[in-house]
Every structure is written in structure tokens, then in C-alpha cells.
Amino acid sequence: xxxxxxxxxxxxxxxxxxxxxxxxxxxxxxxxxxxxxxxxxxxxxxxxxxxxxxxxxxxxxxxxxxxxxxxxxxxxxxxxxxxxxxxxxxxxxxxxxxxxxxxxxxxxxxxxxxxxxxxxxxxxxxxxxxxxxxxxxxxxxxxxxxxxxxxxxxxxxxxxxxxxxxxxxxxxxxxxxxxxxxxxxxxxxxxxxxxxxxxxxxxxxxxxxxxxxxxxxxxxxxxxxxxxxxxxxxxxxxxxxxxxxxxxxxxxxxxxxxxxxxxxxxxxxxxxxxx
Amino acid sequence: xxxxxxxxxxxxxxxxxxxxxxxxxxxxxxxxxxxxxxxxxxxxxxxxxxxxxxxxxxxxxxxxxxxxxxxxxxxxxxxxxxxxxxxxxxxxxxxxxxxxxxxxxxxxxxxxxxxxxxxxxxxxxxxxxxxxxxxxxxxxxxxxxxxxxxxxxxxxxxxxxxxxxxxxxxxxxxxxxxxxxxxxxxxxxxxxxxxxxxxxxxxxxxxxxxxxxxxxxxxxxxxxxxxxxxxxxxxxxxxxxxxxxxxxxxxxxxxxxxxxxxxxxxxxxxxxxxxxxxxxxxxxxxxxxxxxxxxxxxxxxxxxxxxxxxxxxxxxxxxxxxxx
Numbered sequence: 322x323x324x325x326x327x328x329x330x331x332x333x334x335x336x337x338x339x340x341x342x343x344x345x346x347x348x349x350x351x352x353x354x355x356x357x358x359x360x361x362x363x364x365x366x367x368x369x370x371x372x373x374x375x376x377x378x379x380x381x382x383x384x385x386x387x388x389x390x391x392x393x394x395x396x397x398x399x400x401x402x403x404x405x406x407x408x409x410x411x412x413x414x415x416x417x418x419x420x421x422x423x424x425x426x427x428x429x430x431x432x433x434x435x436x437x438x439x440x441x442x443x444x445x446x447x448x449x450x451x452x453x454x455x456x457x458x459x460x461x462x463x464x465x466x467x468x469x470x471x472x473x474x475x476x477x478x479x480x481x482x483x484x485x486x487x488x489x490x491x492x493x494x495x496x497x498x499x500x501x502x503x504x505x506x507x508x509x510x511x512x513x514x515x516x517x518x519x520x521x522x523x524x525x526x527x528x529x530x531x532x533x534x535x536x537x538x539x540x541x542x543x544x545x546x547x548x549x550x551x552x553x554x555x556x557x558x559x560x561x562x563x564x565x566x567x568x569x570x571x572x573x574x575x576x577x578x579x580x581x582x583x584x585x586x587x588x589x590x591x592x593x594x595x596x
Numbered sequence: 597x598x599x600x601x602x603x604x605x606x607x608x609x610x611x612x613x614x615x616x617x618x619x620x621x622x623x624x625x626x627x628x629x630x631x632x633x634x635x636x637x638x639x640x641x642x643x644x645x646x647x648x649x650x651x652x653x654x655x656x657x658x659x660x661x662x663x664x665x666x667x668x669x670x671x672x673x674x675x676x677x678x679x680x681x682x683x684x685x686x687x688x689x690x691x692x693x694x695x696x697x698x699x700x701x702x703x704x705x706x707x708x709x710x711x712x713x714x715x716x717x718x719x720x721x722x723x724x725x726x727x728x729x730x731x732x733x734x735x736x737x738x739x740x741x742x743x744x745x746x747x748x749x750x751x752x753x754x755x756x757x758x759x760x761x762x763x764x765x766x767x768x769x770x771x772x773x774x775x776x777x778x779x780x781x782x783x784x785x786x787x788x789x790x791x792x793x794x795x796x797x798x799x800x801x802x803x804x805x806x807x808x809x810x811x812x813x814x815x816x817x818x819x820x821x822x823x824x825x826x827x828x829x830x831x832x833x834x835x836x837x838x839x840x841x842x843x844x845x846x847x848x849x850x851x852x853x854x855x856x857x858x859x860x861x862x863x864x865x866x867x868x869x870x871x872x873x874x875x876x877x878x879x880x881x882x883x884x885x886x887x888x889x890x891x892x893x894x895x896x897x898x899x900x901x902x903x904x905x906x907x908x909x910x911x912x913x914x915x916x917x918x919x920x
Contacts, residue, residue, distance in 0.1 A: 334752070335739065371889065374901060377703065393674075407747075435629070436620075437623050439625065440620045440895075440898075440899055440902075441624055441761050441891075441894070441895040441898060441899070442853040442855075442856045442857055442894065442895075442898055443601035443857075444856070444857040444860060445710070445856065445875075445890075445891050445894045445898075446718075447886060448860075448875055448876070448879050448887065448891065449628060449631050449891045450631065450877060450886045452631075452878065452879040452882050452883075453632065453884070454882060455882065521645040529746075529748055530743055532748050533748060533749065533750070533857070533861055536748070536750050536861065536864075537860075537864060537876050537879075538880055539879065539880070549748070549750075550752070552750060552751075556754070557866075559754055559758055559762065561762075562758075562759075562762050562763065564728070565752065566754070567597060567754055567755065567758070570748055570750060570754065571751065573748050573751065574743075574746055574747045574748065574751050574856065577746035577747070577748075578742070578743050578746040578747075579748050580746075581702060581745070582742065585738075585742060
């Protein structure tokens with residue numbers, strides 16, 4: 322913590338704002354059951370009630386409390402995006418590091434596979450895979466994670482390649498250390514900075530992808546509050562001049578902006594404040 | 597390189613890229629074809645339901661050609677695709693090609709509309725941001741584009757719909773091109789979806805253009821040009837731009853991916869009868885032949901445009917234009 326404080330002091334306003342947003346969202350997601358006045362699937366009134374004392378943000382198309390669903394959505398949507406990002410990172414980082422450490426045909430096969438997967442916009446492959454595998458949270462998380470891990474693979478492989486040729490790695494190999502030891506003790510600590518920044522970027526990307534899919538009707542199964550689907554379900558209100566359906570979309574946007582501001586600052590710091 | 601090879605390096609590289617592009621398309625077509633066999637169970641059982649007798653399932657399988665070996669089925673499918681025959685929709689039995697027809701044109705029209713506005717705009721703004729980097733324009737541009745790329749496409753779309761259509765009543769909120777209106781009418785009716793796409797794509801493209809140009813401006817030969825006293829204008833037009841052209845072309849090609857992703861979502865928001873909306877509907881219905889056809893078309897367009905960008909980037913590379 323003592324090392325962190327001076328870093329925090331040099332933070333620009335945008336990054337500080339971003340960090341605050343992330344913390345607020347984390348708290349909302351953690352304490353959703355305490356904060357939400359009603360349950361996420363609970364039908365509490367007539368449909369499309371206006372804003373008022375009983376329902377601060379009105380009710381949705383089925384008469385569920387909008388505010389409660391917004392709060393539950395923080396847990397559901399952000400949670401699924403976070404799990405997907407972690408999975409994508411695990412797949413991408415492990416395969417990328419292995420490709421860099423082993424080289425040869427492993428590297429060649431993995432790299433060509435990634436080239437092919439990246440040759441097509443990922444939303445198209447996601448739609449194709451989801452129509453073949455069918456809907457469901459598990460399929461959604463798997464498909465998005467695998468397709469997104471391609472970017473992590475490229476970064477992990479490229480940065481690890483640069484470290485693999487350095488003398489201390491060779492020294493470790495000559496000492497007779499195994500591949501995993503070299504990866505975990507020599508390579509990983511030296512590429513952690515770009516990987517952490519990439520984690521933020523990937524989270525934004527995965528979060529937007531999952532929101533888009535849920536907006537398209539391919540997200541979490543119905544009674545669960547899911548921000549993208551909430552926009553879609555209540556979109557009819559917009560044509561009557563009511564902006565309530567856009568609150569979930571705004572929630573998505575604010576969190577993504579926040580994470581991007583922090584990542585932008587981290588990348589700027591990592592690049593040695595040049596440019 | 598010298599003497600024995602008749603083809604110049606540009607032609608050789610272009611031919612190489614063409615080969616890679618066609619091979620990629622081939623591999624992607626195999627993946628798209630195989631997606632149908634990823635189905636848990638069997639497509640025949642999926643379509644006919646649990647109550648179907650084994651005889652009807654077998655008959656349906658024969659009708660679809662599912663009793664043939666995989667390679668034969670692929671060849672049959674791809675031969676049909678090349679002739680424009682994508683099979684029949686599982687949902688309504690109509691030929692997929694009929695469903696695609698007008699929709700493909702609508703989607704290409706919308707994408708081209710957005711690209712024509714956003715490409716020059718993004719390149720110009722990106723150049724300016726790179727030129728004045730660190731200044732107020734650059735900082736405002738950085739925060740604005742960062743915010744824009746953080747917005748879900750449907751958020752941008754609904755905000756525009758709310759202000760320009762519901763509040764102001766200037767534009768229709770549903771972008772139905774209707775039965776062959778003239779071009780001006782069509783441009784107005786599709787203005788909202790096009791502007792949504794422009795906003796999303798321009799932000800991405802502008803950031804990447806800026807990065808590409810800043811990269812070139814940091815090169816030693818730019819410092820050299822500045823030290824020898826060349827004017828700012830001359831440095832940019834004679835030294836920076838020729839070298840930045842290839843990265844900028846690549847940036848434009850990369851952003852076609854955002855355009856395709858955006859098209860799918862924007863079409864759903866504005867109920868625009870295009871390929872994206874058809875694909876999303878078919879994914880929900882699990883109408884595989886239609887999904888495959890849409891995926892193949894989107895993939896082919898993306899790969900071919902990237903190929904074109906690659907070729908252009910090679911053709912404009914100053915180092916290759918003046919072979920030693």
C-alpha cells in the first residue's frame with residue numbers, strides 16, 4: 322500500500338474518476354441483495370409504472386422494479402463478463418506462453434489456428450457457434466472466452482518471445498529448469514505489466530460483446546436481470562419519449578468508460594510517458 | 597532477388613497475399629460448414645422433434661444428404677454456394693438465396709454509406725490529432741473517442757433515435773428502405789443507422805490512425821528532415837505521409853470488423869431489413885443453413901476487403917516502389 326500511494330497521487334483526473342466508477346460498481350455487485358428493494362424476478366406492480374416513491378425508476382414490461390433489476394444486473398452482467406475475461410485470459414496466456422516457450426510445431430499450429438479465428442469478425446463466429454451449440458450461460462461464456470483468448474494469445478506470445486531470448490532465461494534453461502519453471506519464474510513476472518493493462522482492455526471488449534449478445538437476445542436466460550436484454554425488452558418506451566430503458570445501456574457505458582480511462586493511464590505509464 | 601526472377605517484388609508479394617487470402621477463405625468455409633455438425637444430437641432430430649419416427653428421421657437425413665460422408669457433403673455444399681445456392685431454410689423451407697437477395701444489397705448500402713462518411717473523417721481527424729499531439733485538440737479527441745468506443749452500439753443508436761427522431765421528429769425511427777425509393781429518400785431513411793455506425797467506427801479508426809502516424813513521426817528520418825530545416829508541411833507530405841499510408845490503409849481494413857459488428861446490432865435496433873437482422877433471427881431459430889450463409893458472406897466480405905487493403909498497403913510501400 323505504501324508503494325501504491327505515490328502512484329495514486331500522480332493519477333490524472335480521468336483515471337481517478339475511472340477508479341471510483343469501478344469501485345462503485347464492485348460494491349453494487351457485491352451488495353446487490355442488500356441494496357435492491359425487490360428481487361430481480363419479482364413482479365411488484367403493473368407494467369411500465371412511472372417513476373415514483375414505490376418504484377424509484379418505475380417498472381419494466383412485466384411489472385418488475387427497474388431499480389432492483391438494474392442493481393441485480395450489476396452482479397449478473399458484470400459477473401459473467403468478468404468470468405469470461407478470466408477464462409479468456411487463462412486460455413490465451415497459457416497457450417501463448419507455451420507457444421513462446423516450446424516453439425516449433427506447437428507454436429506454428431497454435432499461431433495458425435489463431436490467425437484463422439482472427440480472420441473473421443468475432444461477432445460473426447460467436448453467432449455461428451451459439452446457433453450451433455444453442456443458448457445458455459455456459460455456452461456463451463465458453464464461446465466468447467475462446468474467441469477472445471486469441472488476442473491474449475498474440476500479446477502473451479509476442480511479449481514472452483522477447484523475454485525468451487534474454488540471457489537470464491538461457492541461464493535458467495542451462496541450469497536445467499523445466500519449461501513451467503521458466504515460464505512462471507522468469508517470463509511471467511517480466512510481462513505482467515502489459516498483460517495487466519490488456520486485462521482491462523479485454524474486459525471492456527468482452528463486456529461490450531456480452532452486452533451486445535444479450536441485447537440481441539442471446540444472453541442470460543430470462544428471469545435474470547441482464548443489462549443488454551433490459552434495453553431490448555423495454556425499448557418500446559423510447560419511442561414514447563421515456564429514457565428509462567437507456568439506463569442499463571448507460572450503466573454499461575459508464576463502467577466501460579471508467580475501465581478504459583484507467584487502462585489508458587496504465588498504458589501511458591507503461592510506455593514511459595512518451596508521445 | 598536480382599536477375600533471375602522476372603516478376604518484380606510487388607507482384608510477387610501481391611500474388612503471395614492473394615494465395616493466403618484464398619486459403620484463409622477456404623479454411624473458414626470448412627469451419628462454417630462444420631458448425632452444423634457441432635449440433636448436439638442431429639439436425640434431423642432437432643427439426644423433426646422428439647416424436648418423429650426413426651423412418652421419418654432417416655428419410656429427412658437422406659433428403660438433406662446427411663447420410664453422405666462429411667467430405668462429400670462439404671464439396672456438395674461449397675459447389676452450391678459458388679453457384680449461389682445456399683440450400684433451404686429450416687424455418688420456412690424457402691431457398692436461402694431468396695432470403696438473402698435484397699437484404700444483402702440493403703446491408704452493403706448501409707455499410708458503404710457509413711464507410712464513405714467515416715473513412716475520410718477518421719483519417720483527417722487522426723492526422724490532426726497526431727500533428728497537434730499533446731495539445732488541446734488531441735486531449736479532447738482522446739477523451740471523446742475513448743468514451744465513444746466504450747459505448748455499446750445500441751446505446752449510441754437509441755440516443756440518436758431519441759433525440760433526432762422522437763424529440764425532434766426529423767427522421768423516422770424505423771429505417772425501412774421500402775419499395776425502391778429514389779436515392780435521396782433512401783439516404784434520409786437510412787441516415788440514423790448510418791450515423792450510428794459512423795460514430796462508432798470513426799472513434800476506433802481515428803485512434804488507430806493517430807497511433808500509426810505518431811509512430812511514423814517518431815522515426816529517425818523525420819527528426820533528420822526536421823534538423824535539415826525542411827518545412828512542417830514538407831515533412832508531412834513528403835516524408836511522413838508516404839510511409840504512413842500503408843499503416844493507415846491497414847487501420848481502415850481493421851475497422852471493417854467494427855463496421856460488420858456494428859451493422860448487425862444497428863440493423864436490429866432500427867428494424868432495418870438487412871443481413872445482420874436475418875442472421876440474428878436465424879440464430880434464435882437455430883436455422884443453420886441461413887446462419888451459415890450469412891456467416892460465409894460476412895466472412896468473405898471481411899477477408900476480401902482485408903486482402904484488398906493488404907495489396908494496397910504493399911503497392912503504396914515506398915520501399916517496394918523503388919526496388920534497388
